[in-house]
Amino acid sequence: MNNGLFPGDPSRIGGYDVLGRLGEGGMGSVFLARSPQGRRVAVKVVRSELSGDDEFRGRFRSEVNRARQVPPFCTAEVLDADPDHDPPYLVVEYVEGPSLAQVIRERGPLGAAQLHSIAVGVATALTAIHGAGVIHRDLKPANVLVAPGGIKVIDFGIARAFEATSQHTRTNQMVGTVSYMAPERIDTASGQPVGPAADIFAWGAVVAHAATGRNPFGGDSATAIAMRILTQPPDLSGLGGTLRELVSRALEKDPAARPTARELLDALLTAAAPRGDAGPAQPLVLTSALKVSPAAGGDGQSTPSPLGAVDRTGTSRRRRLTALGAIAAVIALVVPAAVFGPQLLRNLSKPDPVSPTTAGGPATDAPTPTAAPTSKTTTGTPPPAADSTRAILAGQRRILVHVVEIDRDLSLVLGEAVSVGDGTGPDALFALEPVGVDYMIKSLNPDVVHLPCLGVKIDADGDKSLVNTECEISAATLFGISPEGKDDKGRTSYAIVSEKYGVVQWSPSQKNIYVEFMGDAPLSTTFSLVDRGAV
Structure with a gap:
């Protein structure tokens, strides 16, 4: 939302003419601007006190380079950045459409079909973000945009550069929103690395909030919420149907017990996508498109395992996958036609049917990955x-x-x-x-x-x-x-x-x-x- 400009706001940033203020966060302010080519863009300007911090500028530059690797089909595309500007700034695609936070404020909790669409859209974005080696670290409803072309997840990755320069935060202050923080982000003394699994925890909290209108670890203060995240199970009352079990797994205290983004996406797309609040929920099919057997050096068992039984004792996740690979992983799955696009915006702009009479459509199975053709060239000169x-x-x-x-x-x-x-x-x-x-x-x-x-x-x-x-x-x-x-x-x-x-x-x-x-x-x-x- 364009809120105009405040006194002291810049009229020009780098080569961009500032048109208005879009918002403000822990890292700085976001402005609507016009590029030299006439395109409307969003410019995030980092807080001025970070300008003299060489460590921050280096980390900011690194995170911008990582963010450029994320496929733009599910995020706001990174267009430009200048870590050496005073103050540093980042330019991304301007996305038309309300945030999920705004939708929930105006409409309240989402119905079953819209909720499933949001869950799939954010899981798709995380698959691409993690595939590019980026961790979001601040996933929340305000950073999920419901755009005409589909769900867009914004403000990923860059928070790490800011968080690392802890001398610029107040005592006990963490970058991000506590309600969506994984336990390993809150309890830094635990020694648990903050990896992609932290974003999976945030996905679970976002989906639970969209379903119920409240946070699953709700409390009357940030401290109370943090303690519940560390010590209490989530309150998922009001969340039913195909999503409840998957959200519960995403909110596990142990990061190794959470599914990966790709596993989330597989499970969501093999589950029936509900239509409205229609009838009894279809069971969530917790199967991965690729069944796995135990790791090398294990107990020698070879029985294929569903997602719910996969050995998740390791703490590592894939750090790098090409943009092509991330896109291929998504394209290889069967995405319901109504998941993305203008239909979702139309659905979010009106209530679900009051008295539907049929249950959700049949389950759509994601195809099991298959090997590429195995025909081999046996003679001839080396190929180009x-x-x-x-x-x-x-x-x-x-x-x-x-x-x-x-x-x-x-x-x-x-x-x-x-x-x-x-x-x-x-x-x-x-x-x-x-x-x-x-x-x-x-x-x-x-x-x-x-x-x-x-x-x-x-x-x-x-x-x-x-x-x-x-x-x-x-x-x-x-x-x-x-x-x-x-x-x-x-x-x-x-x-x-x-x-x-x-x-x-x-x-x-x-x-x-x-x-x-x-x-x-x-x-x-x-x-x-x-x-x-x-x-």
Whole structure:
């Protein structure tokens, strides 16, 4: 909402003419402005006292770069930023449409169909945001916009740069809204890392609030709310139907017990989307599109598990996935036609039918990811670079997995953990095996035919290493392959990431390959895939 300008507000920021004030938050003020090309944009201006803080500017710059990686179909697209301006500012797409907070204030709790649409829309946005390696950290109804083109989640990622400079906050002050904060954000002494699971907790609180008009940990003060978040179960009375169990899982105290954004989306889309407040609720189908078996080094059981039974003892989540991969993960799912777009706005502008007579529509099953075509080229000259990359990602080419930073290649010998070598022997030959948008990485070394795939193993100290294991689809054997840039020979370099356990890295001090939950640590190891002929 354009509130005009206050005395002292700027008339111009960088190259943008300021038209009015949209709002104000902990980090600064947001203005409606016009770009030099005449486009209306939203400009977030950071508080002036941060201008002289070099640490903040560096973090702000880093978070802006991360935010640029998020696909714009479900967020306000980042258009420009100047961390060196006085004060720093960020320019994003101006999104027409009310916030979810405004909708709830004006209409009260949402009906079943509208609530399901909001839940799916925000889960879709988190899938893309987390896929780009960004954590929102301040998800709340005010940051969910109900736009004509669909749900848009705004103000993601940048809060981390502000929160890290704690000298600019008052004693015991945290950046964000306590009602939507995960326990690990409140109890910093717990040692729990603040990762994507904190956004999942906020998703549960947002959906519960949209359903009931109140926060599930409501109290008469921020301190009371925080204590209830840390010690009490959520009050989900009034939330029924297909969402209650999933919201309950999202609000688990232990971040490892919460589903990922992709699991949320899978479960929401395989559940029946209700129409109005129609009849008895359909049961929530807690199945993942990809059933997993126990991680390598586990108890050896191989029974596929539904989402509710997946081993979630690990604390890691995928930190990086390409924008393409995130979009593919969403497109691969069957999205109900009425979930997004103008229909949702129309539904939110009027009450649900008073006396519907039919239950929600039939469940729509999300397709199980399938492997890419396995036909392989067996003769002929090496394909051009673009065709070679496609063939590698389709599992049709033998490859060296080249560690860019040390100019060495992964090597797998029977009975040993994955190491590095000079890439000259059969122990350095691998092939990708596509599984949906992820991959198993299979060794072509004839000496390891019984344990040919790479997997994550956790030792007694909790350290994670890369070892050879059976080629069974599991949380330990599936990896995202995320483009990160170019190596010194112009080949695409990739991060290799386990959704559950973290990113594959090289340790210069230990001289070995290991797996690490990234947290706020920079990515230090990338890999190029070197074509070595048809499989």
